Amino acid sequence: MIDGVVAIVGRPNVGKSSLFNRIMGERLSIVHEEAGVTRDRLYGKVTWLTKNLRFIDTGGIQIEDQPFDEEIAMQVEIAIDEADVILFVVSAMEGITNDDHHIARLLRETEKPVIIAVNKVDDVQFQADIYEFYALGYDDPIAVSSLHGIGVGDLLDSVISKLPDNKTTLYTDELKFSIIGRPNVGKSSLVNSLLGQERVIVSNIEGTTRDAVDTPFRYHDRDFVVIDTAGIRKRGKVYEDVEKYSVLRAMTAIERSDVVLFVLDGEQGIRAQDKHVVGFAHEAGKPVIIVYNKWDTVDKEETMMEDVRKKIEAEFVYLSYAPIAFVSALTKKRVHTLIPMIEEAYENSQRRISTSVLNEVIHDAIRMSPPPSHHGKRAKILYASQVSVAPPTFVIFVNDPDLVHFSYRRYIENSLRRAFNFEGTPIHIIVRKRGES
Numbered sequence: 001m002i003d004g005v006v007a008i009v010g011r012p013n014v015g016k017s018s019l020f021n022r023i024m025g026e027r028l029s030i031v032h033e034e035a036g037v038t039r040d041r042l043y044g045k046v047t048w049l050t051k052n053l054r055f056i057d058t059g060g061i062q063i064e065d066q067p068f069d070e071e072i073a074m075q076v077e078i079a080i081d082e083a084d085v086i087l088f089v090v091s092a093m094e095g096i097t098n099d100d101h102h103i104a105r106l107l108r109e110t111e112k113p114v115i116i117a118v119n120k121v122d123d124v125q126f127q128a129d130i131y132e133f134y135a136l137g138y139d140d141p142i143a144v145s146s147l148h149g150i151g152v153g154d155l156l157d158s159v160i161s162k163l164p165d166n167k168t169t170l171y172t173d174e175l176k177f178s179i180i181g182r183p184n185v186g187k188s189s190l191v192n193s194l195l196g197q198e199r200v201i202v203s204n205i206e207g208t209t210r211d212a213v214d215t216p217f218r219y220h221d222r223d224f225v226v227i228d229t230a231g232i233r234k235r236g237k238v239y240e241d242v243e244k245y246s247v248l249r250a251m252t253a254i255e256r257s258d259v260v261l262f263v264l265d266g267e268q269g270i271r272a273q274d275k276h277v278v279g280f281a282h283e284a285g286k287p288v289i290i291v292y293n294k295w296d297t298v299d300k301e302e303t304m305m306e307d308v309r310k311k312i313e314a315e316f317v318y319l320s321y322a323p324i325a326f327v328s329a330l331t332k333k334r335v336h337t338l339i340p341m342i343e344e345a346y347e348n349s350q351r352r353i354s355t356s357v358l359n360e361v362i363h364d365a366i367r368m369s370p371p372p373s374h375h376g377k378r379a380k381i382l383y384a385s386q387v388s389v390a391p392p393t394f395v396i397f398v399n400d401p402d403l404v405h406f407s408y409r410r411y412i413e414n415s416l417r418r419a420f421n422f423e424g425t426p427i428h429i430i431v432r433k434r435g436e437s
Helices: 016-024 069-082 098-110 124-136 152-161 187-195 241-256 272-283 305-315 335-349 355-368 406-419
Strands: 004-009 042-048 051-057 085-091 114-119 175-180 213-219 222-228 259-265 288-293 324-326 381-388 393-398 428-433
Touching: 004 016, 004 069, 004 152, 016 042, 016 051, 016 085, 016 114, 016 152, 042 152, 051 152, 085 098, 085 124, 085 152, 098 124, 114 124, 114 152, 175 187, 175 241, 175 272, 175 335, 187 213, 187 222, 187 259, 187 288, 187 335, 222 335, 241 272, 259 272, 259 335, 272 288, 288 305, 288 335, 305 324, 324 335, 355 381, 355 406, 406 428
Parallel strands: 004 051, 004 085, 085 114, 175 222, 175 259, 259 288, 288 324, 393 428
Antiparallel strands: 042 051, 213 222, 381 393
16 A cells, blocks of 8 residues: 655756665666656655655756657656655755746645755755755755765655645445556456446547546445556557556556456457566566456457467466456456456455464475475475465575575465465465574
8 A cells, every 4th residue: 555655856967866766775767967867757665654655756857948858847747746745856066946946836836745855965064055945935955865875764754744644545345456458458348347337438549548447336245446547558668648647557556456357358369568567466466367358359269268278377477376267348248257256366365374274284295395405405494374465475484595496485385375275366475594583
């Protein structure tokens, strides 16, 4: 769950991307001294004081006409619109510029909380230089150095203090599932078929659905919320600012979901982009159901269901836990099977295994196939416990974690899946040395 979205804005070459990287703790954004290098928004998540924050890095805003200015301005506007708090980055080395005054005026129109981060304060002797930035009309500028990490903690403290208090979850008891996939695979049509009525726009034009649209409904005495998302394009093919905005919304929709329906196009088959799309859900640890849509248009004489199933399993090896549904959103064929699959995947993601039963299964697996030796040493698995659900997460304590090869972790995972019903949900296995928390 994301507690707040923070947009980092400012004119070119003040160190926005460097600050973004410092906050993220890794080099996620391109850093270059040439102005205007960052032409796309980049996203990253960080946890601070128990709050989960999503940061958006943006391109530089400037008055003078430069290449990509219009595109950058549109992306910055989108980032600001999505943000709960805005980090306005300026440079202590250069002082206030006309572009800084221009940006300050733009931000005042948003009526959103703004924090001025005075970057490049790399020495305490420049601390007093931050006071001139009061002239931009905002209180308490914060001195930071993205190069050395000075002031970043104070900056994040300030972000937390300015998060809106009324950021609440609309749906709490309902089972929430999102529908994701690249553009024009029939996501909105699938929503209409599930709901049995025309509740969202359906069109053959790619990208009709721009935002994530929540639709609550009731099925067999249970409350659900379906979240329809815009098609996610591969990063290199995301050209329009609205499409880039849709990626952010889709990522947020996945995080809000209990289950994710990943839609493939039966007419076009599997594309390279599809692996990129479902990667968001897999990395988030969400239960996934693969929906092979437009099955009514497939030539059944040339393409058998089992052949398609094998191809999907071969292309998405990391989704071996995900069940596959063959449906036609247009004719509603087999669409009725999705809700029971969603319920089962959700229940499996919430499954807890008692410590005694868990250790019995794992030790049976060890007896069947002991860990292989490595340089004359062999891992000794001592005991295991489940530490969380959604996804089910297990910690296995051993004598030396380095001796547990990833292939043996996979063997343990497969053993757990054979013993318990985890269909539809990923499970995480963490190996720790005995005594480690």
